[in-house]
Amino acid sequence: MTTSTTTTPVPLDLTALADNVGVTRPDRLSEGAFNIWGNTFPAEELPPAGTVEVHGIPFRWPATGDGSPDNVRCRGQLVTVPEGRYDWIHVLAAAERRTEDPLLLHFADGSVDPEWLRVSDFWPETASRFGERPAFSCTRLHYPRHIQHAMGPTVWRQRVPVTREERLRAFRLPDNPAMHLFAITLAPAVRPEATQ
Numbered sequence: 001m002t003t004s005t006t007t008t009p010v011p012l013d014l015t016a017l018a019d020n021v022g023v024t025r026p027d028r029l030s031e032g033a034f035n036i037w038g039n040t041f042p043a044e045e046l047p048p049a050g051t052v053e054v055h056g057i058p059f060r061w062p063a064t065g066d067g068s069p070d071n072v073r074c075r076g077q078l079v080t081v082p083e084g085r086y087d088w089i090h091v092l093a094a095a096e097r098r099t100e101d102p103l104l105l106h107f108a109d110g111s112v113d114p115e116w117l118r119v120s121d122f123w124p125e126t127a128s129r130f131g132e133r134p135a136f137s138c139t140r141l142h143y144p145r146h147i148q149h150a151m152g153p154t155v156w157r158q159r160v161p162v163t164r165e166e167r168l169r170a171f172r173l174p175d176n177p178a179m180h181l182f183a184i185t186l187a188p189a190v191r192p193e194a195t196q
Helices: 026-031
Strands: 050-056 058-060 078-082 087-095 099-107 114-119 135-136 140-142 147-149 156-160 170-171 178-186
Touching: 058 178, 078 178, 087 114, 087 140, 114 156
Parallel strands: none
Antiparallel strands: 050 058, 078 170, 087 156, 087 178, 099 114, 099 170, 135 156, 140 147
């Protein structure tokens, strides 16, 4: 078991959980399928793999455009985290339609709290429906056989509160394959409670 006592954000490595190709290059349009129509984000308009800062939060952005899975389609996966006290779970996400479902937070004392994960539609020209901010807005949308210009899909930055003042050890993603997560960062509690 890994325990976190850091006061800095903790970007998670989602490589082992990635199961969907949502980003493609212009010469490899048919290799992805973010949604049922095979749409994808343009790799050339998104960051390279590595640490990327969005609205002051560092995230671990995946490698994209090579045909490998680059995002996690939510199907109820359990995500273990360095055990510690956190205030927020920040995500870079997009949805095939605006959607909301509970994220189940698992704590060291055995308690489980549901908290809503709400993600707006990635579709071009749609607005944030849940108050999240755009992380990356593109200018074109990839289809399996062509590129649609002037249609810009969006990856959103959303956050989920961790309200229980207990050590978080894992969370279970919603069973909702319309939700796609590209990156997750945990924000440690600013003033964690002293251990009793």
